[in-house]
Amino acid sequence: MTTHELVIIGGGPAGLAAALSAWEQGVRDILILERDKEAGGILNQCIHNGFGLHRFQEELTGPEYAGRYLDLVGKTGVQIRTDTMVLDLDERRVLHTISPQYGYEAIQAGAVVLAMGCRERTRGAISIPGARCSGIFTAGAAQRFLNIEGYMVGKRVVILGSGDIGLIMARRMTLEGAKVLACVELMPYSGGLNRNIVQCLNDFDIPLYLSHTVTDIRGKDRLAQVVVSQVDETRAPIAGTEMVFDCDTLLLSVGLLPENELSRQAGVVIDRRTNGPVVWENRETSIPGVFACGNVLHVHDLVDYVSAESEAAGRAAAAFLQGKSPEGPELKLEPGFDVGYTVPQHVHKGAGDVEIFFRVRSVRRNTAIRVRDGQTQIARFRREHMAPGEMETIKLPRVLLDRVQGDTLTIEIEEAEA
Amino acid sequence: MKELICITCPKGCHLKVDEKTFAVTGNACPRGAVYGENELRNPVRVLTSTVAVLGSGAQRLPVKTDRPIPKGKLFAAMDELNKLRISAPVHVGDVLLPHIAGTDSNLVATKTLL
């Protein structure tokens, strides 16, 4: 068995940022394990721009953003091993890996950062009825075919789900010569950024059908038609509202799921709300010395936030290796009214200022985020606009945390006054 | 009146812009007025795509215009870049096609392929 101080599982933006910050904190034996042929993660196929406004104060494409980090990591002694799959992880931080170069290998890590990212929800996950023909892709798979391999998956396209990848693919397919007929969204609001609605759909006159879904898929061999129906408030299809689209391709952009099979194997406690590990403010999981960051922890909408979170995880892993761990009594964070989840799920009271990330469950205007200690409101943050598609953040200063009486803080949205 | 969604910030104000005077209403801040006027006077976009590349093992090289080009020229620019054949090595930022579609923008590589 070989040993390494810090092993990072995943060489996407999360893994790269964690490695870089751990290096900056003085950790000198860092190994990144990447399952693909090259590091950079899914950014490599996200060739559109819009990345890096926060992190680099300029608008970069996905490959450029990954390239910046690869350049920075390249100047350190961090090792990146590509084409390497982690098959197993246990609670003593032993990893079992396989690669064409090194074969099967067990590695004892001093600390581990989980940075495996997420995967797309599929047709099966939402049980779309209809024929089992070809021509149905997750948006990300189609994106890889188009942007990396240089293949078109079809010529007449319907997109289910208005998540950002779906919207981005609407524009990409259109520019490459396909006809995108419609983007169909189950919810009454879009799951994607406004910028993408405007520049990927409106620019090309692609209609967006909110409160609609695909209710049938037709085609003996290749997809020939999809049927789209309006849905009611309970998201059930309304009979008589069917529209039929003649198309050869259906792209699914119906959500992302953190990939935590390894975390589960190791016994990391998973939050059912995020599908990611339960973490402390330093992104440490329920297993000491095992940290998580990026989309494996919770699905982000901006890579800049992934980088920031991962830098924090990298710093915390370095501190752990140097024998410094956060202390102080535990404070539990509880999602309250209209809050879907919080990350972190619990904090050490003495940890200093803590930033809390969460998502709301519905679109809200002119409201406020409230932090409650028992029945007492201890902080209130006004917001003009909030939506489930946009991650929210609030900062709780140390002085505030010090004053907390109970052992649980509730984060909730203020109900609109009548 | 032209109706637009402002994309300057996540609020997404629904703007109304007068096609003659470029007067903007519905904006919650001054940046919205600027956005609304620009979108009507001269909407511009950064174009990102790929070009064929030889000699690196990769099938496609990701590219972008180094500054936004007029929205109306997106497809003309695609026609030009679709014909390009690039040979590796190529470095991020290398100009592959100057003045694409007659604009003052250059098509540049967004990835290094050795």
Added chain:
Amino acid sequence: MDFDVLIIGCGVIGAACAEALAAYDLRLGILEADNDVANGTTKANSAIIHAGYDPAPGTIMARLNVAGNARAEALCRRLDVPFRRIGSLVLALEEADLPTLRTLYERGLANGVPELKLLSREETLALEPNASPEVLGSLYAPSAGIVNPWELCYALAETAVRNGASLMLETPVLGASPIEGGWAVKTPERTITSRFVLNCAGTRADAVARLFGDDSFTILPSKGEYYLLDKSEGTRVGHVIFQCPSKAGKGVLVAPTVHGNLLVGPSADESEPTDTANTARGMALVRSRAVRSVPSIAFRENIRNFAGVRANSDCPDFILGPSKKAPGLINLAGMRSPGLSAAPAVGEEILSILAGQGLALHKKTDVVTTRRRVRFHELSEAEKNEMVERDPRWGRIICRCETVTEGEIVEALHTPIPPRSVNGVKRRVGAGMGRCQGGFCGPRVQEIIARELGLDQTQVLMDWPGTWVLCGRTKGGEQA
């Protein structure tokens, strides 16, 4: 004559006949309309080797079910096919079900099903803690098992091909005419002659029989819809859980699969022979019925829905034997459930039928009787290293959900019946069968198939002919 025996249709029944016959000194041909074997009902069913208490005593069904069950384990071990004898429980969920259990029990005894036992409520829940607390009792059949049905078919068909059978894919039968001592069978490319013809055409067996002038039976295709749940639900039950047939319908089953997933279904609806579409109604019915026997199934862990078509017929038993109207044609038709369970016994059955028809059977020397497939994730550390050292492609994981290596995919593409499609590879080695459903590995599998078979990627299909995946290259077709 081109062949002594020509088999029409290479599902599990055709393949079982082929494997048995290929051990003898015969000229053996197999026609398959699709581009792969096992691509009809064989790939979409409940994947169960039934114990044999269902069919009426005295029927061919009853005899072959019990015999097939008895032989399944040895056959699967010999051909390296996943099989687990996990036992089944038929649950009684209401008072009216209890006499039904008793009837099934007695039928099972008459059919010779071993070790059958009627269990009390407590005994049932002790054996299957996630069964409904409303259960009143059950019929326990320890001999029931689960199998990988398409791999059983591949294993049988591959072994037949290794032993000299000639398999012709994408070769539908267009017509047949009697000739001296046999049949001339018309296919798109040529006419093939054979002394005997076995009709194993599944849901289209009646159409094939009619080409030979036999209109004695009609297939009544019936579609069944299923849910396949993630491995996180794979241990929800430890046995195959059936419901009693009742006024509410035939009931659906809940069962683990040999891959470690949970299978829930099927519904039953009249259909076209090739209609494998899922319907909102069918899926809702499966869900609502399944939770009656296992209330805790987490359907949000679903990774795939599918539908299979049963080859039901207007005859209450299997139609298995020489055609009365077309001498030399042997029908193996209407082999719906328990057809898969009967498959391990079909080989011997067909040998005795053909011997009775005057076919001389001489055993070949040097017959291949075994098959091995390396499943990387099942190997020990040392074995894994050995594989990677020999060929580094065994160290490259292509399908991360099911831990399938490039080495396994390449090996499958060079078997006697190489898959030609992404789903063909999926069924051979499991790549794309997991929770991401090929979202990550699909493009890479596509690339490997094209490389190994010398095809352009745009020619690689998802599955059967016509299921294209890619319509062309960008940038005017440039390829590096």
